Amino acid sequence: MKRLRLIIAHEYMMIVGKKSFIIMTLLIPFLIVIAGAVPVLIAYVNEQADSNVEQIAVLDKSNGLAGALVPTDKYKFIPINAAGAPETAARDFYKKTGDGITAVVVIPEDVEKTANVTIYSEQTIDVSTKEYINRCLGDTIAACRLASHNIDNLEQIIDEVKVNVTVNSIKWDEEGNEQATSTELSMILGMILAMIIYTFVLMYGAMIMNSVVEEKTNRIVEVVVSSCRPVELMFGKIIGVGLVGITQFAIWVVILGVGGTILSMIGLSSIAAAQPAAMEAAATAPSSVDGSGLQTMLMAFGGVNYGSLLVNFVLYFIGGYLLYGSLFAAFGSAVDQASDASQFTTPIILFMMIALYAGIACATNPNGPMAVWCSMIPFTSPVVMMVRLPYDVPLWQQALSVVLLFATALAVTWFAARIYRTGILLYGKKRSFKDLFKWVLNK
Amino acid sequence: MKQYSGHRALDGVSMNVPEGCIYGLLGPNGAGKTSLIRILNMITRADAGEVLLNGEPLREAHVEQIGYLPEERGLYKKMKVGDQIVYLARLKGMERDAAVKAMHEWLERFDLTEWRSRKVEELSKGMQQKVQFIATVLHRPRLLIFDEPFSGFDPVNAEQLKGEILRLRDEGATILFSTHNMGSVEDVCERITLINKSRVALEGSVKEVKRNHKKNKLSVTFDHDVTLEAAPQVFDIDVATPGSAVIHLAKGVEMRDAITFLNERYQLTGVTELLPSMHEIFIETVTQPQQEATA
Structure with missing residues (x-):
């Protein structure tokens, strides 16, 4: 035990003491903030840059629908005064006026029936222009069609028909007490936890592997295993790197927490003053969460069983x-340099990807057969079960899944230790899965 | 001190290393030396056979009494010299304080004190070798296993290392030495085992082995610049120059008789029996696989 503690401390310090670790740990929160800020900034810049006005000519053969095309900052509509003129007039007009006009819209007479208009141009028209025309004409044509039915108080009726149903979900506990829940919250919470496990396993798994390969290339491993059992070294590594990960996460949580608080206290107000357009763009995004939705969300925060979730x-x-982690360690022991390891790590990453996508799929159907199966299979359960848990998984399923996971983890660790023990001392040849299997059987 | 037999890379190998002895483990590449050494270090296990240390079957706690310098040297490159030595010594069961104290002493002895806080990768190869040597011996092992200890050392450092090894022996350590360098074997080893093709080909004290391989060769010198004349019934001449010669005795002729024979005819100033060097014995043994093992 003393030796294992020593190895854990050593492995921990080997990574935490590195400059690159300190720099990355401090840098990543800023990268996350930047990654979050970039879309807002891009939207802002895009809005600013696109200030030139497009002039579009309108050849209107219907009865005055051209009026539906409301000019904006971006679009100006110039009516062609040629009622009853043939469609070729559009081309003539375009030629005559030359540069100023980007396109010509032709609204046919029967547009109310066919809902078909044509836009002519020499350059391909961008999507936003098409969409704008579609929206303007669509609304007006729809209004015209409705009007043709001659219904009284039409607008009032339409206002009454427009409904946004708010579904309040209330959960009963065993005594029948009511508690508000939120599907959105459950989903977000589950996905965050699943992502944490996913990232953690891949990131620190790779770190374990690099550490194994490094010891092997340095040839220090032979000295170390003459002092301790290989399995001790392997576990020391897995635990040491795990502690590194926990340290790193803790630092990030603190940085993001403190940074977030400071930003919200001073930063936001000044940004809001300086960049109203950007703020507007940012503010429209979460607008779906209206007042009552937010209220349910807040109430639902209390509806999650945090204790069980944490455990x-x-x-x-x-x-x-x-x-x-033990698989990464085993595969690391089988290669001479990290770049050779991809043949072994590809299956691991594949499994993790499957787990992640299954998890995302399960978020919308957390009690479906796929969700249940994937939360039982040990290679996917750590990620998938995290997504399911906020939706109250039956206790027997939780228990079975945990037992399966740990039984498999122990078995895999045992296999990995046997591969590791042999692999760390062998150099030169490129190994296949068949070789690894032989090593497991070695005495 | 150790008995061992059986393995695919080692077949019926049995050897006995007396306590306090410097023992040479010889053999060509691929003979099974490293396999044997790894078994002694409990890095791998033998499929059959056993290892006894001080009469006890080898068990895990014994690693603390063994120091191992592998042929392929290795250290944590990014770790500081002092930390590294202390860590490796603590892995061998040493307490931190004792390890730190011993580390300072050894660094002093090898003139490495000013390098204590430098990373290993900043050191020259020779210095790294010294650091590795210190890490091997710091925990005062009773049994030291050196695999090619002199490779990578310049003659000056090799001499210093040899002095340290002899000192460790005098302090009571038993030293098992694996090497291809026959010169160093003659210098320091008292006994040897030569492994060839997974089996013991030669075993015994260096003197014994040499005597068993002697070819009855004599080097003789004379007072005047006379040239030795042939006497086929007594000896054949290998080399004859004015004033000296190398001869080997004919079958059935004792050395005594040959000397008497020469003494009657020439003014002898010196006769030396030429024993084969370990180098010659090694090559002879390894290139003649059919030869019976000489005990």
Whole structure:
């Protein structure tokens, strides 16, 4: 035990003491903030740059629908005064006026029936222009069609018909007490937890592998295993790197928490003053969460069983990390340099990708057969179960899944230790899965 | 001290290393030396056979009494010299304080004190070798296993290392030495085992082995610049120059008789029996696989 502690401390310090680790740990939160800010900035810049006005001629053969095309900052509509003129007039007009006009819209007489207009231009028309014309004419034509039915109080009726149903979900506990829940919240919470496990396993799994390969290329491993059992070294690595990961996550949470608080206290007001357009763009995004929705959300925060969620998260986190981490260690031991490891790591990454996509799919159907199966299979359960958990999974399923995960993780660790023990001492030849299997059987 | 037999890379190998001895483990590449050494270090296990240390079957706690310098040297390149030595010593069961104290002493001895806080990758290869040597011996092992200890050392450092090895022996350590360098074997080893093709080909003290391989060769010198004349019934001449010669005795002729024979005819100033060098014995043994093992 003393030796294992020593190895864990050593492995931990080997990574945490590196400059690159410190820099990355401090840098990543800023990268996340930048990644979040870029879309807002791009939207802002896009809005600014696109200030030139497009002039579009309108040849209107219907009875005055051209009026539906309302000019904006971006579009100006110039009517062609040629009622009853043939469609070729559009071409003549375009030629005559030359540069100023981008396109000509021809509204045919029977437009109310066919809902077909044509736009002529020498350059391909961009999508936003088409959409704008579509929206303007569509609304007007729809209004005309409705009007043709001659219904009294039409507008009032339409206003009454427009409904946005708010579904309040209330959960009963065993005593029948009511508690508000939120599907959105459950989904978000589950996805965040699943993503944490996914990222953690892949990131720190790769770190374990690099550490194994490094010891092997340095040839230090032979000295170390003359002092301890290979399995101790392997576990020391897995645990040490795991602790590195927890440290890193903790630092990120603190940085993002503190940074977020500071930003919201001072930053936002000044940004809002300086860049109203950007703020507007940013503000439209979460507009779907209206007042009552937000209220349910807040109420629902209390409706999640955090205790059980946390316990499960820790269990799946440990199980998943152990399972994949020991595989990474075993595969690292079989190669001479990290770049050779891809033939072994590809299946691992594939499994993790399957788990992630299954998890995303399960978010919309958390109790469907796929969700249930994938939350039982140990290679996918750590990610998928995280998505399901906020939706209250039956206890027997939770228990079975955890037992399966840990049983598999222990078995895989045992296999991995046997591969590792042999692999770290062999150099030169490129190994296949068949070789690894032989190593497992070695005495 | 150790008995061992059986393995695919090692077949019926059995050897006995007396305590406090410097013992040479010889053999061509691929003979199974490293396999044997790894078994002694409990890095791998033998499929059959056993290893006894001080009469006890080898068990895990014994690693603390063994120091191992592998042929392929390796250190954590990014780690500081001092930390590295202390870490490796603590893995061998040493307490931190004792390890730190011993580390300072050894660095002093090898003139590496000012490098203590530098990373290993900043050191020259020779210095790295010294650091590795220190890491091997710091925990005062009773049994030291050196695989090619002199490779990578310049003659000055090799001499220093040899002095340290002899000192460790004098302090009571048993030293098992694996090498291709026959010169160093003659210099320091008391006993040897030569492994060839997974089997023991030669075993015994260096003197014994040499005597068993002697070819009855004599080097003789004379007072005047006379040239030795042939006497086929007593000896054949290998080399004859004015004033000296190398001869080997004919079958059935004792050395005593040959000397008497020469003494009657020439003014002898010196006679030396030429024993084969370990180098010659090694090559002879390894290139003649059909030869019976000499004990």
